[in-house]
Amino acid sequence: MEKFILSIITLLTLFAVVGCSGAPDRTLYEAEAVMTEHPDSALALLRSLNLGEIRGKSSRALYALLFTQAQFKNYLDVDNDSLITEAVDYYEDGPDHFRSMLASYYYGRVRLNKGDYANAIFAFYNAYELADAVGDSFWRGMIAERICEIYEKTFNYTEMIKFAKIEYTNFKEHGNPLYIHDGMLDLASAYHYDLKYDSAIIVCRQLLDSALMRGDRELEEDARRNMALSYFGWGKYDSAAVIYKYICETDYTLPSDSAYLGLIYLRNNMVSKAKSIIPQSTCTNNVGTWMKYNILLSLGNRDSALTVLQDIMTEHEKRDRELIRYNLSGALMDYHAYKLALEHERSRFSKAMLWLAVFVTVMIIIVGAYFSYRHIRRQRLQIEKNIMLADNLREMLETKDENHNRMILDLLGDRFAMLDDFCRVMYEKGNSVQAKKNVSKVVESLIGQFSQDKNKISELATYVDAHYENIMSKFNADFPNLMENDYLLFLYSIYGFSTSAIALFLGLDNVTGVYDRRKRLKNKIKASDSGNRQIYLAILDKRR
Template identity: 25%
Template sequence: MKLSHLSIVLITLFSSSCGQYDLGRKLLEVESYINEHPDSALNTISSIDINRNTSERNRAHHALLHAMALDKCFLDVKDDSLAKIASEYYSRFRRHPHKTKALYYLGKSYLYNGENNKAIIELTRAEESAGENDSLYLGMIKMAQAAVYTDTYNSNEALSCIFEAIDIYQSLSAERYHRIARLRLAQTYSNLMQYDKARQIYDELLNIDCLDEDIYSIAINSLAFLLTISPEQDCAEASRLYGISEEKFGPECFDLADRWAYTYANLLSGGTENLIISPDNDTTGTSVFWKYRISKLQGNNVLALSLLERYVDINETEVSQALKQSIARTQRDYYESQKETMAYKARNRGLSIAIILVSFILLALIVTSFILKYISKQAEEKNKYLHFAEEISRQLKIYENEDIPSLKSNFIALYKTRFETLGKLCDQYINCQSRTDKENYIYKKVMEMVGAMKQDIHSRERFEEMLNKDLDNVMTNIRKDFPRFKELDFVIFSYMAVGFDATTISNLTGESISNIYTRKSRIRQKISASSTPNKDLYLRIMG
């Protein structure tokens, strides 16, 4: 059962990953032809089902391509939701091939909605993120920035952006984009009332063979419009050009301003056709302006004056609203905020580096201090042990040079005394060979020798001197440490020092064996209870 569940999970994960891979490939395929066939791309993109299981990367890529297709097909250009999805995802990356595109289309959606402050910020961000492979989009960004400046009556800044775009398109040999930029340049010259420069560009474009129809339509209508508003107006030529455009592209190629200009040109050139169906309550600035001009042309000065006053009010309101959106100030504030952000990051980065360096130096100093202390301690210990070893070596040499000869002589003397009694016994044994009671005689002589050992003070002193030399003045020290001991206690201790057992000590001292054991026990207890520094030596001697 568990194996079955695991298999289902694995199959689901595998299917999901395969689905995401297939979707990614499909999106890449759409991206490959979206510029040449935006309508086909839009149909394909619209048919793709994006659900909660779609990966964030594919969702962002789909939103970007959808926004691109809508923009290129001039559909729902004010909808910024798709561009926001794409820009929010790609803005997470410092560098990404789609980041510039996402920011560009978000800026354009703000432009179409009249949110010029937001538009210029996103377009500036798009310009900053553009890489080496985004040159074409950099030109498009400049054109969009020019549109923002045009909407806010800053035609000089618009001209600067258009010139930059023209240079970019020319370097890329992007012919169509180059012509569109020149068309926008002519329109900007017209806004600046530099009509001669504008007309020259329109004429150059209209004389190009096989000019794209959309560019041709805008160029011929723009030239006709110019001829109706310029000081050297030529309404007959304007009417002719509008007629060519209408015949070739139909009346739907005219916007509101073109329709009014066409009507005005017709009336001024002697025609009677009115192409404008505009209600009396149409209060747009364009309609009011052209109603004013037509009323003036028709000699209705009262109405013309009223319309002119209304147009001035409308125009002042529009200009005031546009100027409130100070694009230059917005862009300056954006750059200032970016500059402050970068300076703040630089300060933080510098502070972080400084903290890391100081921490590293402190850590290095602490480690070095510990190492030096350890080395110093080791050296001190080494010197201490070397000094100790030298002292031991010196003491050993002293013992070798001084004590060993003395020890040898003491050993020889002791060795001789050990056999002195045996020699006397041998002499007595030899001398008593002729006696019949020789056993009693030898026993008597042995007892006389033992009695002499007990009573001979000189022999006792010589015996203790020998012990003092061999055992670090043990007899002198014990007499000093325990002055309340009896002489028999010292005798017993001295015999124990040379290894005599209780029976031998009893025979030598004439004390009973039980008394010897009692005294030995009492001596041991008193030594154990004492605080003398020689206590351990005394106890080792007693065994």
């Protein structure tokens, strides 16, 4: 009886507040009331408001929160944080922890959409702490799900497992089966990414049992697909193949399913079956591309396979560059986590900030010193490489081929006299640092000309044709479809440049790339029907 009377009083109080408020405030409260069950209606109500009539900081903050929330609940992409920031600032230090939690959560969602993982995870950590304070298991699960997503995107699978477990535990406590299943799928994925395939399969089996019991076909196929992927990663291809065959015969199949099945056939040396999969698979991600590469390789079509492999390597390089950027974000995550911890120590805030400033200063000095050391070391290595090239140029002029020597001197021009003087001073003064730097500057100028100046490169080719019976023009005519670096390798080889020098001209970090390219070029020449094959091969066989 007392609870009933208390409920009546609460409702009357709410109606009184709404009644005393203006029309915009009433609309805000109505939108908030229907947000969970009817987010489309909530968005329509909010859009009906005249923003100029929304008065007061509290009303504007509530509108900012509800409108952002309604957009996300209606699956609209939001990447502008100016509106939600107003709600975050208003609720941050106020007594309404629930709305503060929501504001921080949706601010994190906006930052996540922008790819700003550092600020997103800071907002989610803050929101999680507030959800924990109000004892809301549903929102703890929702926030953990987003933190889990960030750790997946940044390849931090150990932390992903941690928050996937938190997500699953809280959704289980909340009791809604749909969210429980989402938590289980995230946990299975986290185990898979962290190479804990046996644990991933156990979770998938539990999820599959639940899906079969509920008659949820979509969930069933998700569970099977995740299980098959873990079997594949574990190397248990026969078990994976059974599941992929089943999925490929359903209406829920995805392009990646047939692609993985094709890869399994290739792993089992069943090339004909793998080839039969290609017309069925429209998978354009790495899985489909890798299957295509393996099939081309099995059929002996190495050129096409190499082209596909280059596409795969390009995608991997792109992912690695992203990974480097994410690692930087990871450092910011640690800083923001530390900053969040400071909020619990308000009484010692000033002292903690002082120590933090000292730490950051020391880190800046250490990082600065480290990068300075690396820069100086790279400079020294580059100088040594340039000195080797200078020695190579001097050795080239010591040959008895007067025609060759005259050609080199004409090309180097005044730079050779300068280079020769610097080299003489360097050796007379015991390889002094300044002399080495002078030699290196001249060599870098030559490298720039011989590798980037198209006019100089054309001039090099013209000199070769003039002195060696149009050898470069003949080579271009015999092999019109080579890569630019192949022509440059052949051109530099005619001049007698060393492998180290050619590596510098081609912008390679080491000579291995030159050796590999020379080998491939020789193979192409040997396979050709050119009458000048032996001449070309003799040029490439020069060793310095």
